[in-house]
Amino acid sequence: MKTAVHVTHEAVQKIGGIGAVLHGLLTSRHYSEHVERDILVGPLFSTDGLAQARLGIGGEVLYSSIDGIIHHPLADGLHAVERKYHVNIVYGRKIFYDKFTQVTSHPEVLLFNLNHYSAERIAAFKWELYDKFRIESNRYEWIWDYEQYVRLAEPAIDALAAIGAGSNEHPAIMFSHEYMGMPTALAAKLNAPHRFRTIFYAHEVAPMRRIVESHPGHDISFYNAMRLGHQQHLSVDEVFGSQSFFYKYPLVDAARHCDNIFAVGDYIIDEFRFLNPIFERRRIDLAYNGVTSFNISLDEKIASRRRLQRYCQTLLGFKPDYVLAHVTRMVLSKGLWRDIRVMEQIEQHMAKKKQTAVLIVLSTETSARGTDDVMNMESDYHWPVAHREGYPDLTGGEAAFYAGVQEFNARSRYCKVIYINQFGFDQRTCGLRMPAEMDFMDIRQGSDVEFGQSVYEPFGIAQVESISFGGICVFTSLCGCAGFVRKAAGAGGTSNVIEVDYTSGSQVQFSSIEACLAVDKNRRNQIEGAIASQVAEKIVAKLPDTDAAIDAMVKEGYRLASQMSWEVVARDYVLPGMDQALARKNIDRVRPQVAIT
DSSP states (O other), X not given: OEEEEEEOTTSSXXXXXXXXXXXXXXXXXXXXXXXXXXXXXXXXXOOOSOGGGTTXXXXXXXXXXXXXXXXXTXXXXXXXXXXXXXXXXXXXXXXXXXXXXXXXXXXXXXXXXXXXXXXXXXXXXXXXXXXXXXXXXXXXXXSHHHHHHHHHHHHHHHHHHHTTOOOSSSOEEEEEEGGGGHHHHHHHHHHOTTTEEEEEEESOOHHHHHHHHHSTTHHHHHHHHHHHHHHTTOOHHHHHOOOTTSTHHHHHHGGGGSSEEEESSHHHHHHHHHHOGGGGGSOEEEOOOOOOOOOXXXXXXXXXXXXXXHHHHHHHSSOOSEEEEEEOOOOGGGOXXXXXXXXXXXXXXXXXXXXXXXXXXXXXXXXXXXXXXXXXXXXXXXXXXXXXXXXXXXXXXXXHHHHHHHXXXXXXXXXXXXXXXXXXXXXXXXXXXXXXXXXXXXXXXXXXXXXXXXXXXXXXXXXXXXXXXXXXXXXXXXXXXXXXXHHHHOTTOOSSEEEEOSSSSTTXXXXXXXXXXXXXXXXXXXXXXXXXXXXXXXXXXXXXXXXXXXXXXXXXXXXXXXXXXXXXXXXXXXXXXXXXXXXXXXXXXXXXXXXXX
């Protein structure tokens, strides 16, 4: 039985993909049968509020010097860590429960208030990071997102010792979830190399995301430049310039010191090798994200589909033949503008067939609007068909996307886009014009198509969440989920997926890195427009037109999802990768000190 330590900013609150991974793994039967003890480690982001709320709903605080909860068998050891580093510690348990697997997990949690950290201690540790790993913390220490995770490292190692995690005979496996956990993983190498094995859990390669998002050619430029760079044995610094100014870069690069690396998608492996040629010689194992598999009936599918159609009719005045969806965060990497380009092409097909389609985009870049605000917007100006800039409606990024929606809706006749800048999908969150029986599962279960044409997407859990319900999932070949779907589908492939490649084909042929880097917005628009036409044609050809066709897609979707579950991920990827890390013999690999002149 194994002990696993997960260092993450989502130790308590699920914010994004890492939280989904933790939930999926900890509530997997295969994982829980082989991992006896889970410990979540992270910063305490606020000292406000009551003690019972610090670890989330159902969480139990066992020790907290902030709240005067100090009568615990481990209190003396934790208090010694607090005195040593001038930190406060919250220790307890939280609950993960999954209604589908019926697994309940009670991981321990260690949170650290790092605001008053010992200046002497942090200076000494930063020197160690430079001396042993050449990480120049002085370049980034003014960035709190960097500084707090460096401060977290040593007290985390000592607190883990205080609660008995890891030993020479039975080392614990420490997961650095992204760059946030790397200082703690490096502290384990420095201070407790025999008590821990370390795994860098790459949910992305942060320097590569930054480049893809910032370059006007996005994925079209980057991945072609990376391909040519590999052929010419060039690194990212040699192609795109030094990335050392970016505070995440040295921490991600330090993953080479870990006992293993988990990549949630196939392209992450290539990105690591482009980051630093040394990763060619480092072990990198795939560890895809999982999908919840739902075995629904045709009647359930059609019932959700009809609710969506009824909602569209209430908002727009007509019942569409097809409902498409995109549920995602409002960030540049999601490529939302590509959906509109594809809808422009679908409009032409629908016109010829005298059919209609509506795309519902559910995305926001802020927290959920309150029920009163939603009701007022709905009554005042018919939100979400119409929007207004400013609080409580459109933020800046949302307004930019809505401008494209307005232009499309003004020109189209057979297709429309409804933009809902709100998470949730019921009357309380989205207004009284939504059917009373509607809930979030309806948009997953009832939509005919789910878009996910990201420019950077290490895996893309949202892209394939509809797969179990027979929806047509449209995602780019760069998404990590693409590789997982191919494995699940087998040699025969699947009709439930459209894999889009914006980086290759007759429209994209670059003979040099310079040509890749020269792609500007206009050239990218031309390429995306040409490929959008192909995508629309494939979507229209696959759209089911009978109940029998819908039923066949539901059955195929369930087959695929069953091969992509968290049980499969734990059994075939994560647990074997943990065993590989434990099997490493030469664990003390810290580079000898180098004299500084």
